[in-house]
Structure formats: structure tokens, C-alpha cells
Amino acid sequence: MVRKTADKPEETPEQAGPLDRHLRDYAGYNIKRASNIMQSNAAKALDPYGLRITTFSALCVIVDNPDVTQSQLAAALNMERSNTVLIIDSLEEINLIGRFRVPTDRRSYALRATLAGxxxxxxxxxxxxxxxxxxxxxxxxxxxxxxxxxxxxxxxxD
Amino acid sequence: MVRKTADKPEETPEQAGPLDRHLRDYAGYNIKRASNIMQSNAAKALDPYGLRITTFSALCVIVDNPDVTQSQLAAALNMERSNTVLIIDSLEEINLIGRFRVPTDRRSYALRATLAGxxxxxxxxxxxxxxxxxxxxxxxxxxxxxxxxxxxxxxxxD
DNA sequence: TATTGTTATACTCTATAACTATA
DNA sequence: TATAGTTATAGAGTATAACAATA
Structure with a gap:
């Protein structure tokens, strides 16, 4: 990697203001920064309860909607069905929820929170x-x- | 994994509304959902230019602040210094920016965008x-x- | 001693494709 | 055929620790 030397360092920036001033014009940038803060804040708050944001979110939906299926859960949380599997697994492993076979459609599981859940x-x-x-x-x-x-x-x- | 059968399927949910109604009370949840939408939208818009959100953001800061250092860039974008390295590498590989040694402090690099950048x-x-x-x-x-x-x-x- | 850039590593989230069993 | 759950995998973002060169 050829690297030259800065022979004419700029004394003053072209324009005043914070380094990311241009980016702040984008709603996506501002939302992302705020989102990062809220996410790390939430992760810290949930950690003592043995939950991550994803597992807490899933647990919430299951508690409030007994017998919801994994596909419904995925749709509600705007995530891929495949990505719900490990989340559900980890909630089941610590006995916060259970998977129950649905007699009328043996392809799907009805998810229910336990009392502990x-x-x-x-x-x-x-x-x-x-x-x-x-x-x-x-x-x-x-x-x-x-x-x-x-x-x-x-x-x-909606 | 022992799985029982749903012997008493709930006919109606405890409460009306969308499956994630409880989560919508959290600002973090609403921000994250909006952020995901804006992010995937931005990623699609930037893709034809060979840029990801992270490389575009870094390029923006470098274009607007000639001779910014990697540490300053990391601070501006609220990211770890170590994570800027590969981002800077990829911008340099496609000749959108250059790393220049700073004579007065040989530890740091001054980053500058090329004309193409x-x-x-x-x-x-x-x-x-x-x-x-x-x-x-x-x-x-x-x-x-x-x-x-x-x-x-x-x-x-700020 | 402290800082800059770097390497290595690991964890999480996200996305896709392909499989199985059921419908 | 289509759908529910699953497995495997890969990409990206993020975070920490440790190192060499330099201050």
C-alpha cells in the first residue's frame, strides 16, 4: 500500500460544524444513532433478567398472545421465520415458554408462556x-x- | 425436547389489537422498526454506487473534513476505532480516499477523498x-x- | 505512560436457500 | 403445490483485548 505524505494540511475545514454535519441531514442517520442508544440501553436493562432484546420481544408477544405460531410471531416482529427458531429455542430451554402441537394443523406449533415466563x-x-x-x-x-x-x-x- | 399437545386452544386473545401491541409502548421498539426500514432503504439506494451505509458515512465525513484522522472519524460516527480500519481499507482499495502520513504526528493518518471520491x-x-x-x-x-x-x-x- | 492504527476474535442480527413433514 | 418449522450458512455491524509504532 503506497502512502504519501500530507504536504499541505488544511488549516481550517471548508465549513464549520461537527464532522458529521452533512450526515445529519439524513433522517436515517439520526434515527440510527438514536436507535443504537436505545438498543444498548435496553440490552443493559434486560441483561439481569437473562433476556436479550430479541428474546424479550418474542416473549412479550407470546405472553400477550397465547398459542401464537412461530410464523405469526415472525410476521409480528418483522423478522424471518428461520431466525425465530433459535430465539424460541433459547426461551424454551430456560422454561419461559413451551411449544405445543396443534391437533388441527400438525405443521405448526402453538407457543405459550409458562408461569415463570x-x-x-x-x-x-x-x-x-x-x-x-x-x-x-x-x-x-x-x-x-x-x-x-x-x-x-x-x-x-399494520 | 418433550412437546405436549395444545389441548385447550385459546379461541380469542386476552386483549384485542396487533400481536406486538405491548411492545409498541416502548420508544426503543418503534425507533428500531423505523430504523430498520430507513436502513434497508438506504442500503438499496447506495448499492448502485458500490457503497454500504458504513462506507458512505465514512466517505461523507472524509469529503467534508479533509485530513481527518481515523480516530476522529470513529468518534464522529460513534464507532470503535478498530472497526474503522476495514471501512477505510475498502474505500482506499477503490481509490475513493487516500491515507497520508502526518509529519507532525507519525502515529496518525490524514484521510483525504480523491476527486473520484x-x-x-x-x-x-x-x-x-x-x-x-x-x-x-x-x-x-x-x-x-x-x-x-x-x-x-x-x-x-455534540 | 498514553495514543494511533492495527489485528484477531467473537457475538448478535439479518438474510437466503434448501430440507422435512404436513396440508 | 403450498405452508410451518428447521438447518446451515454467510454477511454485516458491533465490541473487546492486545500489540507495534510513536508521542
Whole structure:
């Protein structure tokens, strides 16, 4: 790799401002940065409960929707069916959920949370809500609702 | 793995609404979903220019800040120094940027975009802006500014 | 001692293709 | 044929530790 020497270092940048000033014009860049912060914050909050963001999300859907199938779960969380398998496996291994055969369609499994799963979800959900609360302290309730609304209009969800 | 049979399938869910209704109360969940959409949209827009999101972001910073160092770049993009290396490598391999030794501090490299790098950045930036425009068509200019402001208050940036 | 760039490594998330068993 | 779950695999992003060269 041939590397030359900087013979004429720029004394002042062409334009003032932060190094990423151009990127800040992109909604995707701002969303990604905020998302990274929220994700690492959430991961830290969930870790004491033995859950990652993906396993917590799946557990939430299963607790709230008894007998949901893996395909339905994948669709709800906007992920590939194949990627749900290991997530479900790890929740089943620690006895937070169970797979049950559906008599009327033996291809699919009905997923149900155990009592331990429900308790774990509830405790983790409270911890996560608290962690988000601390992180979003700069936003009023109205602003948080507004943020959710704007984001929903990027991702139609339903 | 012992799997039982669902002997009492729930006819109706405990509560109405989408499967992920509980998760939608979390800002992190909504941000992540919107972020995924913006990211895949951006990746598609940048692909024809031979750039990924990470290489485009780095190229942007280098074009706008001649002689930036790798450590400064890492700090600006909120990433680890070690992870900039391969990104810089790939930009250098296709001759969009160059590493130049700094006489006053021989530990660091000054990064500079080539003419081709500047042109590639400009073309890719236009394509990305257009792709975002299409994706954000449901948001007015005021709402986009508001979104950026709310996100910035989650990620203080400066 | 501290910093810059680097290498190696590992973990997670994501995406695709192909397989099986059932429908 | 089509669908549900599964397996294998690969790419990308992210994080940590340790090293050489330099300050």
C-alpha cells in the first residue's frame, strides 16, 4: 500500500460544524444513532433478567398472545421465520415458554408462556420501562407521543 | 425436547389489537422498526454506487473534513476505532480516499477523498436524499424537522 | 505512560436457500 | 403445490483485548 505524505494540511475545514454535519441531514442517520442508544440501553436493562432484546420481544408477544405460531410471531416482529427458531429455542430451554402441537394443523406449533415466563416478562418489562424513562427524561409525554406517531408514519406497522 | 399437545386452544386473545401491541409502548421498539426500514432503504439506494451505509458515512465525513484522522472519524460516527480500519481499507482499495502520513504526528493518518471520491459521494448523496424523500412522503417538512429534533434530544450528538 | 492504527476474535442480527413433514 | 418449522450458512455491524509504532 503506497502512502504519501500530507504536504499541505488544511488549516481550517471548508465549513464549520461537527464532522458529521452533512450526515445529519439524513433522517436515517439520526434515527440510527438514536436507535443504537436505545438498543444498548435496553440490552443493559434486560441483561439481569437473562433476556436479550430479541428474546424479550418474542416473549412479550407470546405472553400477550397465547398459542401464537412461530410464523405469526415472525410476521409480528418483522423478522424471518428461520431466525425465530433459535430465539424460541433459547426461551424454551430456560422454561419461559413451551411449544405445543396443534391437533388441527400438525405443521405448526402453538407457543405459550409458562408461569415463570409471564413473571419474567413482567419484571423485565418494568425494568425496561424504567430504563427508557431515564433515557427519555428530556422529552415530555406529549413529545414522546409525537415521536411514536412520527415513527409509526414511517413504519405503517399494520 | 418433550412437546405436549395444545389441548385447550385459546379461541380469542386476552386483549384485542396487533400481536406486538405491548411492545409498541416502548420508544426503543418503534425507533428500531423505523430504523430498520430507513436502513434497508438506504442500503438499496447506495448499492448502485458500490457503497454500504458504513462506507458512505465514512466517505461523507472524509469529503467534508479533509485530513481527518481515523480516530476522529470513529468518534464522529460513534464507532470503535478498530472497526474503522476495514471501512477505510475498502474505500482506499477503490481509490475513493487516500491515507497520508502526518509529519507532525507519525502515529496518525490524514484521510483525504480523491476527486473520484468526491464525485461518488455527491452522486450517492443525491440518490440517498431522493430515496429518503420517497420514504418520508407521509411527513411534512415541519414534521421531519420535528422528528430530527426529537431524535437529537435522545442522542445529544455534540 | 498514553495514543494511533492495527489485528484477531467473537457475538448478535439479518438474510437466503434448501430440507422435512404436513396440508 | 403450498405452508410451518428447521438447518446451515454467510454477511454485516458491533465490541473487546492486545500489540507495534510513536508521542
Amino acid at each position: 409471564i413473571k419474567r416478562r413482567d419484571a423485565a418489562a418494568r425494568a425496561l420501562a424504567k430504563a427508557e424513562e431515564e433515557r427519555l427524561v428530556n422529552l415530555s409525554p406529549e413529545e414522546r407521543a409525537q415521536l411514536a406517531d412520527l415513527l409509526r408514519r414511517i413504519d405503517p406497522l | 468526491i464525485k461518488r459521494r455527491d452522486a450517492a448523496a443525491r440518490a440517498l436524499a431522493k430515496a429518503e424523500e420517497e420514504r418520508l412522503v407521509n411527513l411534512s417538512p415541519e414534521e421531519r424537522a420535528q422528528l430530527a429534533d426529537l431524535l437529537r434530544r435522545i442522542d445529544p450528538l
